[in-house]
Amino acid sequence: MDVSARPPDFVTMLNQQQALLRRVCRLYCQDADDRQDLFQEIVLQLWRAYPRYVPQPGVKLSTWLYRIALNVAISSLRQRTRRPATDELDAEALAVAQAPDAGPDADDRAALYEAIGRLSDVDKAFVLLYLEGRPYEEMADILGITQNNVRVKMHRIQEKLRQLFVRC
Structure with missing residues (x-):
């Protein structure tokens, strides 16, 4: 896929709205690595949907972002809960990770x-x-x-x- 075919202001939009997306990730993932994975998945889905995004009068860009981010977060959470954990942290490592x-x-x-x-x-x-x-x-x-x-x-x-x- 040709990267130059994407709207040039996607990166600007992403930089401006990054905090919103990270808050969604924080709410749905406790682990920092999971949050980063979710963030990347949300960005990928936004990237795919962005060419079809058409601003509408009276509808904020954040509404569109939230819809995609929340759908991806909920889908991701459902997929994670279906997969059993393969490794368990010991109690001390778990306490540090959840500080x-x-x-x-x-x-x-x-x-x-x-x-x-x-x-x-x-x-x-x-x-x-x-x-x-x-x-x-x-x-x-x-x-x-x-x-x-x-x-x-x-x-x-x-x-x-x-x-x-x-x-x-």
């Missing part, structure tokens, strides 16, 4: 990610969009549901997280 980020809010952040990790794949998508500060209208567009459905689901997810956060 929370440093900082004053590290414990709260780790507990929040643990609680979010217990949610369903779809609920994680809602949480990600909510934490990104996306309005319900945009969330509805990204997820393909009505705004009222978004409100109801967000209320239920918030209740689940409150219960899970207390247990973490």
Whole structure:
């Protein structure tokens, strides 16, 4: 495939939206290597879809990016759960690999990610969009549901997280 046939601004778009894509990866993968693999898979799917992307009035580029990134993340998660792990880390290595980020809010952040990790794949998508500060209208567009459905689901997810956060 001829690389020069791709729109020249794909790399610019990717650089500008990289943080969004990495947040999706962080939410769906705990392991740094898995996050990097997922990021690369999302970029590959974006690369393939980009020539067909047509900006529409009133629809943000981030809506299109989220749809692809979340679909790839959920598909990837389902594939990973079907494959049995071949190697197990010993307890000490596992503790190091799962160490929370440093900082004053590290414990709260780790507990929040643990609680979010217990949610369903779809609920994680809602949480990600909510934490990104996306309005319900945009969330509805990204997820393909009505705004009222978004409100109801967000209320239920918030209740689940409150219960899970207390247990973490």
